[in-house]
Amino acid sequence: MAKHFLVVAEQSEGVLRKVSFEMLGEARRLAGSEGKVEAALLGSGVEPLAEQLAWHGADKVYVADDAALQLYSAEAYTTVLADLVKKIQPDVVFIGATTNGKDLAPRLATRLGVGLASDCTGFSVDGDGKLLITRPIYAGRAIETIKLKSTPQMATLRPNVFPPLEPDTSRKAEVEKIAVNVGPIRAKVVGFLKKEGEEIELTEADIIVSGGRGLGGPEGFEVLRELAKVLKAAVGASRAAVDAGWIDHSHQVGQTGKTVNPKLYIACGISGAAQHLAGMRTSKVIVAINKDPEAPIFKVADYGIVGDLYKIVPLLTKELQEVLRG
Amino acid sequence: MNIVVCVKQVPDTEIRIPVQNGRIVEEEIKQYVVNPYDEFAIEEALRIKERFGEGKVTLITVGPERAREALLTGLAMGADEAIHINDPALEGSDAFATARVLAAAIKKMPYDLILCGKQAVDQDNAQIGIALAELLDLPHVSVVTKLEIAEDKKSAKAEREVEGGKEVIETTLPAVITAQKGLNEPRYPSFKGIRMARQKPYTVWTLADLGLKPEEVAPQTEVVVINPPPERKAGRIIQGDPETAVKELVRLLREEAKVI
Ligand SMILES: Cc1cc2nc3c(=O)[nH]c(=O)nc-3n(C[C@H](O)[C@H](O)[C@H](O)COP(=O)(O)OP(=O)(O)OC[C@H]3O[C@@H](n4cnc5c(N)ncnc54)[C@H](O)[C@@H]3O)c2cc1C
Numbered sequence: 001m002a003k004h005f006l007v008v009a010e011q012s013e014g015v016l017r018k019v020s021f022e023m024l025g026e027a028r029r030l031a032g033s034e035g036k037v038e039a040a041l042l043g044s045g046v047e048p049l050a051e052q053l054a055w056h057g058a059d060k061v062y063v064a065d066d067a068a069l070q071l072y073s074a075e076a077y078t079t080v081l082a083d084l085v086k087k088i089q090p091d092v093v094f095i096g097a098t099t100n101g102k103d104l105a106p107r108l109a110t111r112l113g114v115g116l117a118s119d120c121t122g123f124s125v126d127g128d129g130k131l132l133i134t135r136p137i138y139a140g141r142a143i144e145t146i147k148l149k150s151t152p153q154m155a156t157l158r159p160n161v162f163p164p165l166e167p168d169t170s171r172k173a174e175v176e177k178i179a180v181n182v183g184p185i186r187a188k189v190v191g192f193l194k195k196e197g198e199e200i201e202l203t204e205a206d207i208i209v210s211g212g213r214g215l216g217g218p219e220g221f222e223v224l225r226e227l228a229k230v231l232k233a234a235v236g237a238s239r240a241a242v243d244a245g246w247i248d249h250s251h252q253v254g255q256t257g258k259t260v261n262p263k264l265y266i267a268c269g270i271s272g273a274a275q276h277l278a279g280m281r282t283s284k285v286i287v288a289i290n291k292d293p294e295a296p297i298f299k300v301a302d303y304g305i306v307g308d309l310y311k312i313v314p315l316l317t318k319e320l321q322e323v324l325r326g
Numbered sequence: 327m328n329i330v331v332c333v334k335q336v337p338d339t340e341i342r343i344p345v346q347n348g349r350i351v352e353e354e355i356k357q358y359v360v361n362p363y364d365e366f367a368i369e370e371a372l373r374i375k376e377r378f379g380e381g382k383v384t385l386i387t388v389g390p391e392r393a394r395e396a397l398l399t400g401l402a403m404g405a406d407e408a409i410h411i412n413d414p415a416l417e418g419s420d421a422f423a424t425a426r427v428l429a430a431a432i433k434k435m436p437y438d439l440i441l442c443g444k445q446a447v448d449q450d451n452a453q454i455g456i457a458l459a460e461l462l463d464l465p466h467v468s469v470v471t472k473l474e475i476a477e478d479k480k481s482a483k484a485e486r487e488v489e490g491g492k493e494v495i496e497t498t499l500p501a502v503i504t505a506q507k508g509l510n511e512p513r514y515p516s517f518k519g520i521r522m523a524r525q526k527p528y529t530v531w532t533l534a535d536l537g538l539k540p541e542e543v544a545p546q547t548e549v550v551v552i553n554p555p556p557e558r559k560a561g562r563i564i565q566g567d568p569e570t571a572v573k574e575l576v577r578l579l580r581e582e583a584k585v586i
């Protein structure tokens with residue numbers, strides 16, 4: 001069956017990640033009007049966030065609010081969620097396919113003794129009431145549709161794929177506090193090295209401006225950052241640019257980097273190798289700027305400009321500055 | 327230190343995946359490689375052994391006969407021995423099944439550290455290392471880009487890449503670590519390494535050797551259909567001098583695509 005959904009919301013420093021709302025939207029759509037969509041919210045001082053989950057489709061929110069959950073820990077979060085799942089026995093559990101969601105879900109599924117579908121991009125309900133789950137495999141070179149035999153059916157959902165519901169601030173949800181008893185933790189967070197000036201997370205970005213070997217050097221990313229600023233975009237990169245040391249690996253898009261799904265992806269000086277396409281080919285609109293008219297990126301781009309990016313990108317920045325201001 | 331490295335053989339990342347009639351035509355896949363993330367795991371194991379000047383690196387795989395090549399590559403890089411779990415009952419295994427087989431095998435041997443790749447680039451599950459940790463009741467740290475084993479070998483400090491930065495995690499050992507790109511630069515096997523690989527201990531186990539019945543490791547996923555990815559049509563090249571082209575692009579993005 002797929003009538004009772006548990007969505008594991010994700011927050012970081014008291015802000016809910018977008019994927020939490022995306023999962024609620026998808027659960028709501030699948031559960032139908034008589035179905036039940038519930039959310040779990042873990043952290044410290046997070047109870048006030050519960051109402052936002054209600055606005056986005058949750059009927060009920062289970063809150064585990066405890067100092068022991070301040071920082072994400074696979075062991076602690078697994079214990080709390082396994083107890084909750086055993087108690088409420090949902091048909092389906094959704095977790096975001098974020099770094100921590102992907103860290104948590106396999107541990108939780110294993111504790112519960114069930115299978116797990118990773119990084120899913122589509123769902124429907126089959127004739128027998130079970131979920132038909134679509135997910136890319138081989139870095140997007142094939143797409144499989146699978147079913148899970150065990151219950152609850154557990155899946156992680158790729159961020160930026162599922163549309164959230166329009167928030168309805170008149171919607172209310174019952175809030176139930178759940179007990180937290182996590183025991184000793186063996187792998188503990190002892191520090192965090194924050195990246196400077198990275199406001200927009202690649203996997204959540206609506207717009208990405210991405211650069212490759214065609215930039216010719218690290219200074220190229222300065223030119224791209226100007227454009228990104230105007231568009232409120234995140235900055236991505238090809239592996240060639242990362243390997244050259246022009247930008248940190250956390251910006252890499254592709255098979256060995258991040259998989260992104262923005263509304264707009266602007267590829268500058270990127271040839272469009274299969275491994276790069278693997279990470280961005282599902283973008284809604286792709287723009288390519290490349291001086292080689294034969295570059296494979298033009299085969300997937302919706303719009304292309306053939307030319308020197310050092311000429312085109314600053315012009316684009318200027319034009320957008322004018323147009324978006326007006 | 328006894329280090330176990332889980333290795334999977336996967337189709338070459340460059341090739342087209344042959345999809346026909348709702349399934350992958352395995353027979354058409356000719357080139358296989360060691361899963362790239364597992365190369366980082368093997369390299370890290372070798373470096374830890376080299377640093378302490380003692381220890382043993384054991385590779386383990388669950389896979390068909392052809393997976394021998396992947397183990398031989400790892401042995402040629404410098405690993406000490408290999409365990410190959412090969413059983414026809416395991417055809418069609420998913421992450422759920424494979425994790426249980428690996429756990430049963432690893433329970434039979436001594437270990438202080440288990441290294442996996444963060445993800446096998448065929449099924450793209452990114453589950454098995456973490457599932458293994460839970461099955462063996464060990465802590466885990468995933469997507470690790472830096473690993474330091476303490477002098478007393480009882481704990482480790484790891485950095486992992488997360489949204490917005492890097493997290494530093496301290497864990498007791500034994501633990502499972504999953505390797506992310508950036509952890510190290512894997513070495514190429516030397517000629518001597520390649521020559522020696524075939525002389526190193528190589529053990530083949532079946533499910534029966536592990537005391538497992540096929541139904542205990544039955545997959546929990548059922549593949550309904552596999553399709554090629556949706557085609558993306560080539561769009562249009564915007565003509566004209568740079569100024570004109572850029573103006574036209576911005577117009578199209580606003581009025582036609584409506585993305586800005
Ligand atoms: C196992 C494996 C995993 C991989 N994973 C990834 C991955 O995750 N991500 C990834 O990106 N790659 C990955 N790769 C590498 C991939 O195969 C390509 O080598 C890489 O994507 C090429 O990067 P690029 O397009 O920036 O460089 P190139 O292919 O060198 O292309 C540079 C482009 O810039 C254009 N150019 C040059 N100067 C200018 C200019 N002034 N103005 C405009 N255009 C210009 C050129 O015409 C060319 O098309 C992987 C490879 C392997 C084997």
Ligand SMILES: Nc1ncnc2c1ncn2[C@@H]1O[C@H](COP(=O)(O)O)[C@@H](O)[C@H]1O
Pocket residue numbers: 331332333334361363364367386387388389421424428441442443444445446447449450451452453454455
């Ligand atoms: N069949 C297998 N045999 C041995 N190790 C495996 C196997 N499949 C996956 N692994 C290990 O688990 C990691 C994650 O794989 P996966 O969960 O399948 O994406 C891989 O990088 C390997 O280290």
